[in-house]
Every structure is written in structure tokens, then in C-alpha cells.
Amino acid sequence: MKSVEIDRSKRLKDDLGKGHNRWHPDITPIIEVDLDEEVSLETRDASDGQMNPSVTVGDFDGFAGKVGHPLTGPVYIKGAEPGDLLEIEYVDIIPESYGWTRNRPGAGFLRDLFPESFVVHWEMKDGWATSNELPGVRIPNGSFMGTAGVAPSRAQMDTWRERRPTWSVVVESPSHPILKTRYRKA
Incomplete structure (x- = not known):
């Protein structure tokens, strides 16, 4: 291939x-x-x-x-x-083992609801994404x-x-x- x-x-x-x-x-x-x-x-x-x-x-x-x-x-x-x-x-x-979510003020569909910058770092493992920034949240792999x-x-x-x-x-x-x-x- x-x-x-x-x-x-x-x-x-x-x-x-x-x-x-x-x-x-x-x-x-x-x-x-x-x-x-x-x-x-x-x-x-x-x-x-x-x-x-x-x-x-x-x-x-x-x-x-x-x-x-x-x-x-x-x-x-x-x-x-x-x-x-x-x-x-x-x-x-096949996702990498690391992913991220970022908010930029004034950008995106939810700009009025999230006016502050933030970043979430995701660890991708065993089909799930988890983050220390969002404890208790597990998102299934939706790559x-x-x-x-x-x-x-x-x-x-x-x-x-x-x-x-x-x-x-x-x-x-x-x-x-x-x-x-x-x-x-x-």
C-alpha cells in the first residue's frame, strides 16, 4: 500500500x-x-x-x-x-495519543457563551479521550x-x-x- x-x-x-x-x-x-x-x-x-x-x-x-x-x-x-x-x-x-480543544475569544459558534481563552489536553487511550482539565469526563473515540x-x-x-x-x-x-x-x- x-x-x-x-x-x-x-x-x-x-x-x-x-x-x-x-x-x-x-x-x-x-x-x-x-x-x-x-x-x-x-x-x-x-x-x-x-x-x-x-x-x-x-x-x-x-x-x-x-x-x-x-x-x-x-x-x-x-x-x-x-x-x-x-x-x-x-x-x-487511528488517532494520535494526544489531542486538544482550544477556545479563542471571539471565534467559533459559541463565542458569546465562552468569552475567555481555555485549552483542554486530551489523552487518547483504549478508545476514550480523558483530560485532567475536565475530571470525570470520558468521551468515546469519535475520530x-x-x-x-x-x-x-x-x-x-x-x-x-x-x-x-x-x-x-x-x-x-x-x-x-x-x-x-x-x-x-x-
Whole structure:
């Protein structure tokens, strides 16, 4: 089985051959698979490795800002054409032994109910998540894939750009897997 393994001691920007942080047709696939072929992909957490069991709320200010969600891939599926409907089956999702939950003031669906920063560190063991920050709470393993998708075509990118006619995107390198952009008035 083909696989993509990542080095969890490195951030995505330091391990460029393993992922990207946006959907763009110019990002070169890192692995090719046939239709119906199984592939194993290791993934990064949403903080791109900034979170660990020793992180406190006081550490949040030192985090790299505007880190795009790190994605493993792209995966090129041989024979797939634009417009095809692809069915992806996740055969197994194996969580790491550590997970986290974080609240950022002003962000998320419950921002009005939780105005303070907090972090919960989870130990994943025997199918359960437990935390010293929430004593007595046990959550069954409900691991999910998170973010998965297909790169848009050039035509689709043009359609999206038409929705923001008064803004332009300044991109340092469109084919580079790590997006460094800023929006500005056109």
C-alpha cells in the first residue's frame, strides 16, 4: 500500500513535500493512486504542531498567526476527470495519543457563551479521550477525517474570483504549497 508519512517534529512549512494549506490546481500531487487503490495518509493537527501537552493559555500569544489548516496531499487519482464524483472510503482512522480543544475569544459558534481563552489536553487511550482539565469526563473515540476535498479547476477559480471584484489576492508563488497571501482593494 502506498503511504505518506509525516515528521511530527516539523511544521508543514518545514516539510514541504508532504502537504499544502489550500485548494489550488497548480499544487503538485505528492502521491498518485489508481482508482480503488488504498492509500495510507498521516495527517497533522489543525495547529500544525503548535499544540502539545505543556501548552497553556498564556502560550497562545506566541503561536504563529494565520496558519492555514495543514492538509496532507494532494493525492492524484489516476483516471479521475474534472466533474467526476469521487467516493472516498475511510477504512480506518487511528488517532494520535494526544489531542486538544482550544477556545479563542471571539471565534467559533459559541463565542458569546465562552468569552475567555481555555485549552483542554486530551489523552487518547483504549478508545476514550480523558483530560485532567475536565475530571470525570470520558468521551468515546469519535475520530473523523476533518478536511478532505478536491482541487478546483482553473475555471472554478475564475468563478470564485468574480465574486470579489473589488478585491485582489496577492500571492507570492501560486504553485508553492504554502499560501502566503493578503487581500487588498483592487
